[in-house]
Amino acid sequence: MNAHALMWGMLIVPWLSLFIMKPASIRRFMPVAIVGALLVTIVFEIAHAFRWWTILNKAIIVPWGYITNTAYVYGFFLIGTLWIFKLTYHKFWLFLLTNLVIDGVFQFGMDPLFERAGFYRFEHITHWQVFLIMISIALLLYLYQMWQEGSISHEVKEKDDPYELQFSRRQKAR
Secondary structure: OOHHHHHHHHHHHHHHHHHHOOHHHHHHHHHHHHHHHHHHHHHHHHHHHHOOEEEOHHHOOOOOOOOOOHHHHHHHHHHHHHHHHHHHOOOHHHHHHHHHHHHHHHHHHHHHHHHHOOOEEEOOOOHHHHHHHHHHHHHHHHHHHHHHHHHOOHHHHHHHOHHHHHHHHHHHHO
């Protein structure tokens, strides 16, 4: 398969999954997904400065893509963050377990395959270190979403998941 086609697929296909997500869920969780993409972009900038890894030509689909893997950050990661929050928010242990599994599969399964395929090369960082960075980002994002929930309207929450509001009312009543 053409490497650039794979990268374009990683960028575009996750966005197509939003057609099956409620618009209220997108409105509710898009801010945390954008903050996550920003944090991962900053990690890529730091990685470039400290030569943690090098993105090779196969993975570059936009002219500025030699620093940030555009397909990963703005496709797979951004939309994946939306889905993870949609499916696990308010269940911290499920959220953490989901992130541990997904980040683990990516760091110890997919990344070595992408590295062998010539998409990038790890230089001054290990897969374990990247895994810990990604879990740290997930925890920061969970805290951000908890803070953000106060500014999300009751109407958006009702359209997103009415059961969640009933559940939170029962928790407060106890």
